[in-house]
Amino acid sequence: MSVPTGSSLVSGVATAGADGDLIQLRGLRALGTHGVLPEEQERAQPFEVDLDLSVELGVAAASDRLADTVDYGAVADTAAAIVSGPDSHALLESLADAIARAALAADLRIVAVTVALRKLRPPLAVDISTVGVRITRHR
Numbered sequence: 566m567s568v569p570t571g572s573s574l575v576s577g578v579a580t581a582g583a584d585g586d587l588i589q590l591r592g593l594r595a596l597g598t599h600g601v602l603p604e605e606q607e608r609a610q611p612f613e614v615d616l617d618l619s620v621e622l623g624v625a626a627a628s629d630r631l632a633d634t635v636d637y638g639a640v641a642d643t644a645a646a647i648v649s650g651p652d653s654h655a656l657l658e659s660l661a662d663a664i665a666r667a668a669l670a671a672d673l674r675i676v677a678v679t680v681a682l683r684k685l686r687p688p689l690a691v692d693i694s695t696v697g698v699r700i701t702r703h704r
Contacts, residue, residue, distance in 0.1 A: 576614060582664055584618055585619070585692055586619070586621055586622040587604055587617050587618060587620070588616075588617075588618040588620055588622070588625070588634075588635055588637050589615070589616070589617055589618075590614075590616040590618075590637055590640065590641055590644075591615050592613060592615065592642055593614040593615070593644055593645060594612070594613050594614075594685075595644075595645040595648035595649045596609040596610065596611055596612070596648070596649055597609060597610065597612050597648040597649050597650075597653075597660075598610070598653050599612070599639070599648075599653055599654045599655070599657070599660050599684075600655065600684070601655050601656070602688055604688070605688065606653050607653075609649075609682075610685070610686050611685040612648050612660075612682060612683065612684055613620070613682075613683045613684065613685055613695070613697075614644050614645075614648065614664060614680065614682050614683075615671065615680070615681040616640065616641075616644065616664075616668060616678060616679070616680055616681075617678065617679040618635055618637070618640065618668065618675050618677075619675065619676045619677040619678065620635050620672075620674050620675055620676070621674065621676075622633065622634060625653065627668035632642060633646070633658070635672045635674055635675055636672070636673075639671060639672075640668050640671050640672070640675075643664075643667045643668065643671055644664045644667070644668065644680075647660070647663050647664050647667055648660070648664070650697070657682055657684060657696070657697060657698045658698050658700070660676065660682060661680045661682040661698050661699075661700045662678060662680075662702070664680045664682065665678050665679075665680045665700055665701075665702040666702065668680070669702060669704055673704075675704070676703065676704050677701060677702065677703045677704065678701070678702055679698070679699060679700070679701040680700050680701075680702075681697060681698075681699040682697050682698055682699075683695040683696065684696050684697065
């Protein structure tokens with residue numbers, strides 16, 4: 566696994582800078598038509614997304630200026646648009662990867678992203694709250 570220059574490797578996850586700075590987004594909810602079953606591709610269902618953006622935050626901490634950090638509102642809007650957009654994914658793995666790629670493309674200062682994606686009402690015959698995946702992608 567290659568680690569971006571100026572980054573370190575902690576527990577298999579690339580971190581920005583020595584402190585492993587992260588911007589965390591939790592509990593983003595959006596409706597989407599994703600799944601293997603035909604009914605999942607026709608009727609929107611709720612999904613929940615958590616994002617960890619590995620970003621060096623020292624400059625922004627010192628300057629207190631939005632221009633010196635990642636605009637997490639824009640990343641959240643992008644993730645929500647992917648979940649609720651017209652492109653359907655059969656697998657959660659594919660949907661999570663699309664969100665991760667879009668987050669990395671949103672700002673070059675993001676050196677890695679972890680996406681935790683949950684389907685809140687999975688169509689299973691057992692009593693289960695959620696099903697989900699967690700993926701990490703590096704620049």
